[in-house]
Amino acid sequence: MAALQPSAEGQRSPSEKKSFSQLFSQPATSPIKIQHVSVYKGEAAVIFSREDVDKLAAPFRWTLVGKFSHGRPSLEDTRKFFSSLNLKDQVSIGLMDYRHVLIKCTAEVDFIRIWMRGIWQLGKYPMRVFRWTREFHVHKESSLAPVWVDLPNLPIHYFDKHSLFSILSPVGRPLFLDSATAAGTRPSVARVCVEIDVSKQVVPRVWIAVEGESGFWQKIVPENLPSYCSYCWRLGHLSVDCKKNLTKPQSKRLQHGLNS
Structure with missing residues (x-):
């Protein structure tokens, strides 16, 4: 896999430069219309609808933010590092500010792999990784985190992937099962990685029932829930x-x- 690498940090290669006429001849690809200017507290404002912002954010679905706290490698070295990871598809790396880099993945499997690691060591520089959301700001870390969740004593016939994703949907966005759960070789507990908003209280249990029959409360046990x-x-x-x-x-x- 080859990452996208310009010839120098912050500069375009000659082949990437476009003439003035070429810039104006490019087809319109925006998913939204130009917004009308309005007023907020006596000053100019532009108000976007949630639907429009969701459309604008859609291309960044599998995007992460890497944060360095004590210096960082050059952008070129950062790109070389990700190129060495043998990822499934392309990943583009861009500088947001002196601490943050934007890591835009093409494949969900690469997105999950990079996110699950939590902290990557790029030479002498540790880099923490967060999920990008449209609410992200460089001064506000995302509260979304991948967390392993246990479902102790869950009846074995509920170990199906879609069944588990349904059961855990009130907790967060299920990502994938661990290998033992997928294979059904550990019937004592089902284990699923779930994207959880850790700024909120985690749902402690879920009611599971069959239409016309009795049900039961299923305990939800997060592993190493971050603060x-x-x-x-x-x-x-x-x-x-x-x-x-x-x-x-x-x-x-x-x-x-x-x-x-």
Whole structure:
């Protein structure tokens, strides 16, 4: 697999340059119409419909954001790193700011592989990976995370993929089964990787029933559910433990001051 690589960071190769007339002769490919200007609090505003924004975001369905906290490799080295991963299809890498890179995958399998790893080591630079959403901002980490979820003592005939995806749909967006669940070789527990919004409380159980027959409550057990801070918008801790949160209890602030 070859990643998309320009000749130099931030520059187009001669073959990529387009003449002024070529730019205006390109066919219109936008999925939406030009929006009318409106006013918000006395100033100019443009208001998009949710439907239009969903259309604009659709090409980025399998897109991730890589975040470096302590320096980063050059864009060229980052692209070379992803080219070395033997991914199934193309992936394009673009710089968002000095900390963030946009990782746009073509294949869902590559998207999931890169996301599930969580942290990648690019030479001496660790890079955390988050799912891109249309609400993403470089100052606000996504609260969506891939989490393994256990369904203990689930009757074996519900181990079917579509059955499990249906059962776990109230929890988040199911991604895939683990190999033992898919093969039915571990009947004690079904295990599914689910995309979960960790800023919200996870559904603890789901009612499963057959029409005209009795049902049962199925317990939902997330594995290693990451914390999310609603104060600084970061994964890894809660707002009550946030060093930037000046509204947390005094005892918490003093404890952090002693430990820092």
